[in-house]
Amino acid sequence: MRIKRALATALTVGALTLLTAPVADARGAVPEAEAVVAPAAVPAPDGFLYAWEHPHAGGAHCKWSGPNGNWAGCRDKVSDIWNNGYPGRGEDAKLFRGVSWTGSWVCLHQGHSIPDLGANGLRFFGPGEGQGEPVNDRIGSHLWVDAC
Incomplete structure (x- = not known):
């Protein structure tokens, strides 16, 4: 009976640990398993919106601290x-299909990332040209907004 109770307690503690552990996208060199064990290793917000050419931070990349109406090399x-912007005013990134903040749009909230837009299946949902299109390989500009 003692062994069953000890085993049940250990399983309960393990399950609660897994269910309540914070999940983080540690965009640095910190392995994913370490991010769950040590969430403090997640980089602090630095005010930038990061974008990479390929999934999982592969290929060429761009970053912006302010709004950008023409992503040029990353368009x-x-x-x-990854939205690593500062929390507070202007914390969400509104991603537009076209340049100069035109066309349909989606929002990426502060602290959120989508490491594989193709697999994620996110589509532009705001009104305008491109509504319903996949976001992957189709962003032309962005604005920082207070809330989406």
Whole structure:
């Protein structure tokens, strides 16, 4: 009976640990398993929106601290995106299909990332040209907004 009770307690503690452990996207060199064990290793917000050409931070990348109406070198090429902006005013990134903040849009909330836009299946949902299209390889500009 003692062994069963000890085993049940250990399983309960293990399950609660897994269910309540914070999940983080540790965009640095910290392995994913370490991020769950040591969430303090997640980089602090630095005010930038990051974008990579390929999933999981692969290929060429761009980053912006302010709004950008023409992604130029990254326009229509992004498959991984991360909003590491500061919390508070202007914390969410509104991603537009076209340049100069035109067309349909989606929002990426502060602290969120989508490491594989192609697999994620996210689509532009705001009104305008491109509504319903996949976001992967189709972003042209962005604005920082207070809330989406």
